[in-house]
Amino acid sequence: xxxxxGWFDRFVDGLPDTAVFKFLSAKVLVxxxxxxxxxxxxxxxxxxxxxxxxxxxRMMNLVMPLKDTxxxxxxxxxxxxxxxxxxxxxxxxxxxTVHFARFVxxxxxxxxxxxxxGDFSNYIRDFIATIGSVFDQVVKLVEGGEAIxxxxxHIEAFIDWVHAHDLFQAPDLPTDxxxxxxxxxxxxxxxxxxxxxxxxxxxxxxxxxxxNVSLGGGYRGYPGFSAAQVRQKLGVGW
Amino acid sequence: MDDPGIAxxxxxxxxxxxxxxxxxxxxxxxxGIGATGFFEASDVARDYxxxxxxQGQQIRIVARFSNGSGSGVQHDGWSDVRGLAIRFQLxxxxxxxxxxxxxxxxxxxxxxxxxxxxxxxxxxAAERESAWLKIFDMLRLMLPMDDPYPGQKTEAVTGALKFAxxxxxxxxxxxxxxxxxxxxxxxxxxxxxxxxFVVVGPDGLRRPVRFTWQPVSGVLTTDRTSPPSDKxxxxxxCDRLAKGPARFILMMTIGEIGDDFDDPxxxxxxxxxxxxxxxxTLDAVPDDQVANGELxxxxxxxxxxxxxxxxxxxxxxxxxxxxxxxxxxxxPPGCPFSRS
Numbered sequence: 001x002x003x004x005x006g007w008f009d010r011f012v013d014g015l016p017d018t019a020v021f022k023f024l025s026a027k028v029l030v031x032x033x034x035x036x037x038x039x040x041x042x043x044x045x046x047x048x049x050x051x052x053x054x055x056x057x058r059m060m061n062l063v064m065p066l067k068d069t070x071x072x073x074x075x076x077x078x079x080x081x082x083x084x085x086x087x088x089x090x091x092x093x094x095x096x097t098v099h100f101a102r103f104v105x106x107x108x109x110x111x112x113x114x115x116x117x118g119d120f121s122n123y124i125r126d127f128i129a130t131i132g133s134v135f136d137q138v139v140k141l142v143e144g145g146e147a148i149x150x151x152x153x154h155i156e157a158f159i160d161w162v163h164a165h166d167l168f169q170a171p172d173l174p175t176d177x178x179x180x181x182x183x184x185x186x187x188x189x190x191x192x193x194x195x196x197x198x199x200x201x202x203x204x205x206x207x208x209x210x211x212n213v214s215l216g217g218g219y220r221g222y223p224g225f226s227a228a229q230v231r232q233k234l235g236v237g238w
Numbered sequence: 239m240d241d242p243g244i245a246x247x248x249x250x251x252x253x254x255x256x257x258x259x260x261x262x263x264x265x266x267x268x269x270g271i272g273a274t275g276f277f278e279a280s281d282v283a284r285d286y287x288x289x290x291x292x293q294g295q296q297i298r299i300v301a302r303f304s305n306g307s308g309s310g311v312q313h314d315g316w317s318d319v320r321g322l323a324i325r326f327q328l329x330x331x332x333x334x335x336x337x338x339x340x341x342x343x344x345x346x347x348x349x350x351x352x353x354x355x356x357x358x359x360x361x362x363a364a365e366r367e368s369a370w371l372k373i374f375d376m377l378r379l380m381l382p383m384d385d386p387y388p389g390q391k392t393e394a395v396t397g398a399l400k401f402a403x404x405x406x407x408x409x410x411x412x413x414x415x416x417x418x419x420x421x422x423x424x425x426x427x428x429x430x431x432x433x434x435f436v437v438v439g440p441d442g443l444r445r446p447v448r449f450t451w452q453p454v455s456g457v458l459t460t461d462r463t464s465p466p467s468d469k470x471x472x473x474x475x476c477d478r479l480a481k482g483p484a485r486f487i488l489m490m491t492i493g494e495i496g497d498d499f500d501d502p503x504x505x506x507x508x509x510x511x512x513x514x515x516x517x518x519t520l521d522a523v524p525d526d527q528v529a530n531g532e533l534x535x536x537x538x539x540x541x542x543x544x545x546x547x548x549x550x551x552x553x554x555x556x557x558x559x560x561x562x563x564x565x566x567x568x569x570p571p572g573c574p575f576s577r578s
Contacts, residue, residue, distance in 0.1 A: 005366055005385070012369040013385075016376065025379075033379055051496045053509045172508055175409040195403045196413055201379035217509060224492075224511035 033201060034208050040184045041210035044166030045120050046217070053224040055118060057099060061167035061214050062112040064142040069108040077110045077141050084134040091131030096238060097123065099227045110142065117226040120166075124159045128152060168206075169214040177202055244349060245558035249566070251356035255394065256308035262567050263532075267321045269312045270304030271424070271472040272531025273479065275520035277326060277488075283515045286445065286490065287437035289544030291326040291334060292515060298327045301520060302531050303424035303475065306339065315466025316387055317419050322429040322451055322486075323536040324518065335540040338429035338451055340418055344502035345411045349555045355408060358401035361392035384416075387466055407503050419459035420466065423474050425484035425520070426458045433538065434499045434548035437490070446493035446548060448506060451518065454485040476523045486518040500550045535564040 005013075015021045046058040066073050081088070081103045092098045101114035116123050127135060132151045135158075139145035144161070151158040171177055181202055207213065222230065231238055252265040259265060276296045283292040291297045305312070306319030319341045326334045346352040364386035367375075372382035386393060395416065402412040421427040431449040438444050460466070478484055492511045498504040524530035539547060539557040547553055 005369070008369050009366070012372050015373070021376070029377060029379060049496075051494050053494060053511060054507065057509070173410055173505065175406075175413055178406075178409075196399055196409050197375075197380045198378075199413065200381050204379055217507070220509060223509045 030204060030208050034205055037201075037205060038185070039181060039202075039205040039209050042168045042180055042184055042206060043163070044168050045163055046169060056224065056226045057115050057117065057220050058120070059169060059214060059218050060112065060114045060116060060120075060123070061169075062114075062162060062165050063106075063167060063212055064110045064112075064139070064145075064165055066108055066110055067141060067143055067145075073141070074105055077105065077138065080134070080137045080141060084131075084137070087134050088131055091127070091134070094130045095123070095126040097126070097227055099230075110138065117228070120163065121159050124162050125155065128155055128158060167212050167214040168210050170216055172216045174199065177206065181206065244555060245562040247353060248349065248555060248559040249563050251353055252308055254360055255356055256310075257361065257392075258310045259308040260310045263310070264304075264308070264567065265563055266308040267304035267306055268308050268310065270302050270321070270531060271475055272524055272527055272534065273301045273303065273475065273520045274522045274524055274530065275299055275301065275483065275518065277324075277516055277518050279516040280514045282513060284440070286439050286447075286513060286515070287544040288440055289334065289437070289542050290328045290332070291542075292437075292544065299518065300325045300327065300530060300534060301518075302534055302536065303471070305471070306341075311468075313387070313466070313468050314471040315420050315460060315468060316390075317416070317462075319415065319418060320421060320424065320427055320429070322424070322427075323534075324451075325534065325536060325540075328542060332542060333540055334542045334545065335536045335538060336431055336449060337536050337538050338431040338449065340421070340427050340429055341411060341415055342430045342432070342505045343411050343414070344432050344552055345408055345415075346405075346552070347407055347498075347501040347503045348551045351405070351407065352552065355398075355401055355405075359394040359397045361394045362396060364390045364393040407501075410505075411503055419462060421471070422458045422460055423455075423478060423484075424471050425475065425478055425486075426453050426455055428452050428457055429486075430505075431538075432502045432505075433550045433553040434493060434502075435541075436546040436548055438544050438546065444546075446497070446499045447490045448493070449515070450489045450491070451486040452489055454487060454517075479521060479523055483519045483521040485520070488515040488518060489513070490515045499548055502550055502552050533569050535560065535569045537561065537564075 016025075045060065046054070049055065066077060068074075068076065088101075092101055095116075097117040099115040099117075101112065101116075104111045104113060128151045135151055136149045139149055139151070148154045148158045148161045171180060175196070177199065228238060249265050253259060253261070256265070256268075259268060275298075277291060277299050278296050279292045279294045281294070284294060286292070302321070302323045304321040304323070305314060306321060307313065307316075319339050321337070321339045323335065323337045326336070328334060344352075346355045366385050367383040375382045384395070398408070398412045398415070402408040429451040434446050434448055436444050437447050475484075490513045491506055492513065493499055493506055494510060497506050497510070537557060537560045538553060539560075541547065547557075
């Protein structure tokens with residue numbers, strides 16, 4: 001609690017929580033600043049890095065909008081996964097670089113959340129090779145899915161499609177957002193071009209352009225180790 | 239750090255940042271409380287360092303918790319960096335220190351940049367941002383400035399923000415310092431040693447590492463909407479330890495090629511290999527706080543074989559700056575260069 005001001009100060013302090021200001025923000029301020037400061041959605045997935053621990057336990061948050069968002073459409077997506085559990089599990093074992101993977105239905109979206117080691121493109125290539133048929137069934141239920149199936153015949157397009165549906169991962173260090181957005185805008189950054197107090201606006205504009213994001217790279221219980229290293233240490237093979 | 243004049247400049251720069259500080263006390267982290275307990279290394283710690291306190295036997299320790307401010311007036315409830323300095327009391331009178339704070343990075347990467355940063359944060363009169371300016375901020379999708387605390391006469395945030403807007407290396411620490419708040423207890427904060435050290439294993443392998451103390455009881459800050467209390471942290475620690483011990487886990491993060499080993503203003507990403515090095519147990523607050531707190535002189539260079547300083551220029555400068563500060567306030571010596 002800070003020093004008390006007059007009634008007008010208290011009114012202004014509470015302004016952001018008022019319905020009027022929330023309406024004004026959503027309908028006027030954010031669209032205005034998005035127009036004034038064009039902010040492209042930042043690309044999804046982990047960012048390239050040559051450092052070893054950045055190349056293991058990488059996060060994939062694949063968010064796919066369902067064509068049919070009714071309970072029946074969602075049931076079809078559920079069945080597409082449930083009827084292929086053996087194929088998915090065998091395929092993931094064969095990929096060999098996956099720590100965990102799961103499908104979840106959130107609202108109108110089918111999501112695949114996984115943690116894997118190594119390069120993103122090779123991860124998806126391995127997927128196509130090992131469980132491409134399952135992915136084909138799933139992707140057909142998703143908006144824009146027809147254009148990339150069968151995946152075996154559209155490998156590069158499939159990889160691009162997955163990348164486009166993988167969530168942007170917000171940087172672990174908050175001020176790194178400036179650097180990422182400057183790079184996306186193609187603007188030079190000789191120094192701290194954006195005032196530090198503008199960090200909230202940069203975040204708001206990114207969330208305006210990119211409604212779903214992963215908040216940071218996530219926690220790891222045993223960071224820096226690959227699935228193969230963990231399995232070998234535990235004595236459970238490969 | 240070979241220029242003894244730099245040590246004086248650093249301490250004087252801190253003095254200038256806290257005009258109401260006292261020269262018979264520490265220039266920063268002025269108010270604090272000592273505690274005692276022991277450290278027990280984990281089973282794996284000895285695989286990474288031959289340092290005596292990482293071999294597994296119980297090591298007696300002395301700790302000092304502190305508020306980061308160098309002001310002569312105590313304000314526990316204000317947002318501020320907090321410190322935790324630990325002295326590992328080793329065999330034959332030897333000792334090793336580990337000094338950490340709640341901010342995950344230092345404000346600047348070098349001594350020279352710190353000597354520019356410090357004058358920029360000399361306090362100015364604290365004024366509440368006008369309601370109209372706040373509305374203007376909101377219309378620009380900016381957070382309004384925090385209001386001063388009741389009774390707060392000066393503030394350094396404005397200067398720090400201006401500096402950070404011109405020097406990108408200061409953006410992260412200034413931003414994160416503004417979000418620190420006040421812990422409900424010294425035992426409920428995470429403390430980062432920020433500098434890179436080099437640990438030497440039994441096989442001679444040298445690893446660049448950074449240390450963090452994580453509270454077993456979890457991190458918790460006070461409610462910012464409630465009135466801040468000026469004095470509660472020391473009594474809370476006394477009350478807490480009277481009921482039972484407080485514990486911290488010592489985590490060691492191993493750096494990789496490509497990390498900023500010598501830049502304390504840049505934290506390493508959270509995906510590096512982390513090793514549990516041991517558990518700190520605090521079980522008492524000594525009655526004699528002068529001997530067990532105020533007269534203790536910690537130094538990040540008080541190290542033992544098995545843990546060495548990196549080339550981090552701020553770490554190197556702290557060696558002499560701590561000694562200069564100790565001499566000035568006439569605290570007993572604990573020479574960091576004799577490694578004793």
